[in-house]
Amino acid sequence: MVKLIGLAVIASLFLGLTACDTAYMATMEKMGYAKRDILSSRVKSARNAQEDAKKEIQSALEQFGKVVGYQGGDLEATYKTLNSELENSExxxxxxxxxxxxxxxxxxxxxxxxxxxxxxYSSADLRRKSEEKLTQTKARYNEMLGAMKKAEQRIDPVLKPLRDQVLYLKHNLNARALAAIKGELVKVDAQVDQLVKDMNKSIAEADKFIQSMEKEPA
Incomplete structure (x- = not known):
């Protein structure tokens, strides 16, 4: 556990260096971190990123509801808060x-x-056992990755209508404009609900995969 925590700290320094990923992994292996450790750490990072995105998008939806349900006050300030929430979601x-x-x-x-x-392998039995483990690990990984991608693919369809409404409001901060976009709130709300369900499933799959990787011997 301490090893993986240390790995997560070091890995954060290298995120974004995709072009140098092979060299990075080679360096980490020299430091005693196997690729399976790096994979486990990165799955944790992806899981946490989805958790953060889920909260940010829910917060943006909540702020959108406040704008649409405007009852008086500083509409400009309310709009700016919504725009900020959208940027955080992006x-x-x-x-x-x-x-x-x-x-x-x-x-x-x-x-x-x-x-x-x-x-x-010179031992056919050990080769067979390792091949079976590889097959099982890939199957668990593919299931988890599929859930992650399904959730990720739902994000943009949620953010697109929010982008449109925020852009529209930017130049139309009045009661008539708010009335015109009220119907969009219900649609976006339904999309966010589905996104949250998919993200929760993806996060659960990530947790299962991490546990399986940490339980098994290297």
Whole structure:
């Protein structure tokens, strides 16, 4: 556990260096961190990014509801808060996309290396056992990655109408404009509900995968 916490701190310094990912992983392995440890750490980062994005988008929806249900006060300030919430959601969505790519990068490397090393066994029995473990690990990984991508693909359809409404409000801060977009709140609300369900499922799958990786011997 201490090892993985230390890994997460070090890995955060290298996030964004996708072009140098192979060199980064080689360096980490020299420091004693196997690719499976890096994968587990990056899955945790992706899970946390989804959790953050879920909260930011829910917060943006809540603020959208406040704008639409405007009952008086400083409408300009209310709009600015909504715009800020949307920008935070956009940043969180980008973080989710990047973390998923980071997961895929190390997973592809891990599985390719694992498959190559199967040919190095002199024992047929040990090779068979390792191949079975590889198959099982890839199956769990693919299920988790599928859930992550499904949730990530729902983010933009949620943010697009919010972007449109915020842009419209920017130049139409009046009661008539608010009335015109009231119907959009129900639609966006339904989309956010589905997104939250998919993200919760993805987060649960990530937790299961992390637990399986930490339980198994390297």
């Amino acid at each position: 940043d969180s969505a980008e973080a989710v996309r990047k973390r998923i790519k980071d997961v895929e990068s190390v997973a592809d490397s891990l599985f390719a290396e694992w498959k190559t090393e199967l040919g190095q």
